[in-house]
Amino acid sequence: MEIVKHEGPGRLGLVKLNGKTFETPALAGVDFTLSPFNSYFYPKEFGEYDFNLAPSIPLSFYTPREIVEKALSRLYNVDYSKFNALYVPVVRNLEYIEEFLDNVLSQYSFDALYIGNAKIFVKDYRRFVQAVRLIREKDPNLLLITDLEPFFYPLAVYLGIDAFDTRSLKLYDFHKKGFTQFSPILWEEKENSLEFAKEVIKLVKKALEEGKLRYLVENFFYTQAHAGILRIADKENWDYLEKYTPIQRDTVYFISDASQNRPEVVRWRQRVVERFKPPENAEVLFLFPCSAKKPYSHSRSHTLYRKALKEALGNGIYRIHELILTSPFGVVPREWEWLAKYDIVVTGHWSEEEITSAAELLANALEKYPKRIPIIAHLDEAYVDVAKIASEVSGREIIFTPVKNGTTSRESLEGLKKTIKELGLDLTAGKEDRTYRFYENIRKVFDFYFGLGAGEAVLPEDARIIGSKMLRILIGNEQTGTYQDGVISVTPFGMQRIYDATKSYYVKIDFDLRGDVFAVGVNEADGKIRPDDIVGVVRDEQVVGVGKAVLSGEEMVKAKRGVAVKVRKKL
Numbered sequence: 001m002e003i004v005k006h007e008g009p010g011r012l013g014l015v016k017l018n019g020k021t022f023e024t025p026a027l028a029g030v031d032f033t034l035s036p037f038n039s040y041f042y043p044k045e046f047g048e049y050d051f052n053l054a055p056s057i058p059l060s061f062y063t064p065r066e067i068v069e070k071a072l073s074r075l076y077n078v079d080y081s082k083f084n085a086l087y088v089p090v091v092r093n094l095e096y097i098e099e100f101l102d103n104v105l106s107q108y109s110f111d112a113l114y115i116g117n118a119k120i121f122v123k124d125y126r127r128f129v130q131a132v133r134l135i136r137e138k139d140p141n142l143l144l145i146t147d148l149e150p151f152f153y154p155l156a157v158y159l160g161i162d163a164f165d166t167r168s169l170k171l172y173d174f175h176k177k178g179f180t181q182f183s184p185i186l187w188e189e190k191e192n193s194l195e196f197a198k199e200v201i202k203l204v205k206k207a208l209e210e211g212k213l214r215y216l217v218e219n220f221f222y223t224q225a226h227a228g229i230l231r232i233a234d235k236e237n238w239d240y241l242e243k244y245t246p247i248q249r250d251t252v253y254f255i256s257d258a259s260q261n262r263p264e265v266v267r268w269r270q271r272v273v274e275r276f277k278p279p280e281n282a283e284v285l286f287l288f289p290c291s292a293k294k295p296y297s298h299s300r301s302h303t304l305y306r307k308a309l310k311e312a313l314g315n316g317i318y319r320i321h322e323l324i325l326t327s328p329f330g331v332v333p334r335e336w337e338w339l340a341k342y343d344i345v346v347t348g349h350w351s352e353e354e355i356t357s358a359a360e361l362l363a364n365a366l367e368k369y370p371k372r373i374p375i376i377a378h379l380d381e382a383y384v385d386v387a388k389i390a391s392e393v394s395g396r397e398i399i400f401t402p403v404k405n406g407t408t409s410r411e412s413l414e415g416l417k418k419t420i421k422e423l424g425l426d427l428t429a430g431k432e433d434r435t436y437r438f439y440e441n442i443r444k445v446f447d448f449y450f451g452l453g454a455g456e457a458v459l460p461e462d463a464r465i466i467g468s469k470m471l472r473i474l475i476g477n478e479q480t481g482t483y484q485d486g487v488i489s490v491t492p493f494g495m496q497r498i499y500d501a502t503k504s505y506y507v508k509i510d511f512d513l514r515g516d517v518f519a520v521g522v523n524e525a526d527g528k529i530r531p532d533d534i535v536g537v538v539r540d541e542q543v544v545g546v547g548k549a550v551l552s553g554e555e556m557v558k559a560k561r562g563v564a565v566k567v568r569k570k571l
Helices: 065-075 094-105 125-136 150-159 167-174 193-209 213-219 224-236 238-242 257-261 263-275 300-319 352-366 382-394 410-422 431-450 454-458 492-502 553-558
Strands: 002-007 010-017 020-024 026-028 085-089 112-116 143-146 163-165 252-254 284-289 320-326 330-333 342-344 375-377 464-466 471-475 478-484 487-490 506-508 534-539 542-549 563-570
Touching: 002 193, 010 150, 010 193, 020 026, 026 193, 065 094, 085 094, 094 125, 112 125, 125 143, 125 150, 125 224, 150 163, 150 193, 150 213, 150 224, 167 193, 193 213, 224 238, 224 257, 238 263, 252 257, 257 263, 263 330, 263 352, 263 431, 284 300, 284 382, 300 320, 300 410, 300 431, 320 352, 320 382, 330 352, 352 382, 375 382, 375 410, 431 454, 431 464, 431 478, 431 487, 431 492, 454 478, 454 492, 471 492, 478 492, 487 492, 487 534, 492 534, 492 542, 534 563, 553 563
Parallel strands: 026 163, 085 112, 112 143, 143 163, 252 342, 284 320, 284 375, 506 534
Antiparallel strands: 002 010, 010 020, 320 330, 464 471, 471 478, 478 487, 534 542, 542 563
16 A cells, blocks of 8 residues: 555555555445455465455454463464455454564565454544554554444544445345434435445545545544544544644634644644744743734734834834734744634633643743743733733743733723833844844744754855745855745755754655655655655755655655655755
8 A cells, every 4th residue: 555645644545456456545345355254263265355364363352361362372373475464353452462463464464454343442442542553553554444334434544544344334224224424323214324435435535635634523523432532542642643644734723622632733832842942132022812814913903913012112023022822722923823824713712721731831932031031911811811820830920911892902002002111121123133033033934844943054144035925045046945924945955954953854765866755765764754744855964855745754664665755856
């Protein structure tokens, strides 16, 4: 299986098998053929199917340890060389499954793994996520097949399942049970199980193609298991979801409580902690609420804030810094506002979890500023609660402006200016401050994508910026990259400077680069790489090309098939 596109562990794939090609997610019996269960006690050598299951023992999910151990000892002696699909009987003690896979996969190669007992252990939310994760991460090129009802398909694909066995669906038809988009099962409906399965898979593929699988998952909350499994995945396995989630390019719509813990949110918070550094010339920090319009600076409210700051500080605005408080991202530095592409249901009500998580992130951000710097908060409603908690946690005093009838009322804006005046701030900024902040706005976007130090590497003090809307960055006569409204590109020269400064976002090869980089040719890749990231192709410590990652860095090293990097520029 070759991975074409990711959204979380879910992926669009292409399977080429004995002259036959099909796309995933897929259905057994529709897109490919799958042999019946092959009993260890009455083994058969199937040959007429696309996937021929190796002999196995039908252990149930709740099989006692002593029986599992006895069964596995027998399965270790099977000759798997004549079969291209391995049946994995998932049992409650997952350490046995890991032991079984490590033992068999170290000696034999397969095209697919069949996950047994899924309809049973899907009710054990934590173990379902753990089992799928454990099996999924053994080999990126293995097709994962299991048997679940069609209303589980979106969630199962999102977690890493590639194909579904449809044979058990005949039972629903036999019992006159039909599926609809509104509930799992309705009695006395026309038999439609296979057609419904086809429609759901079609929908899942479309969602993957458009990068909207997570939305589909959140709209398929038909059972308690759906909600429980996704909650466990988000809360306890966020790292598993995040490392396969492409870098955010388009607006993310947070439509439910489950949206609050999406991988994009976790990643944002991590990057505020790890990749944000305040500008060195900042003498005052201002905290403002978010706005419905993005970027914030284009909104009416932030235009009014900016006007009030200019009236109070004049050119001193180039010596201040601004953090915007929001949910669910928590904190957005002004330089990253173009990157915070999201929309959320605005009611004015924040949950306790939203307030707490935003306050924790703000407290962490406040610790990055020198203690001599005053912090002024122009906030109302729940934003005030966030700031107060952050103040207590960080030990930093926050000065709150008097706000009446909203932060944009005339009285409130006058209160903002009065607070600034009462502090007696003397912020004289020269041309060098203005230039420095202009450069910093761009540098910090590169830091967001590549880590601290990347912005300085691409745009040092002696660099030039030319252009009006699309800005070209040059060192001497060599271009390092471009910037436009938060969107960046990097040249091989610029990527070399980033690599030298950060030793990150690299894919190492040992051959002459002529086209795209295939996974089989990757010697080493940075573990921080996510699908769609800009990466440098490195040979002998020299960047020989720049491209877009198709796989995560971890997958690039494990995979044996498919494109790892789509190269856009090469030396």
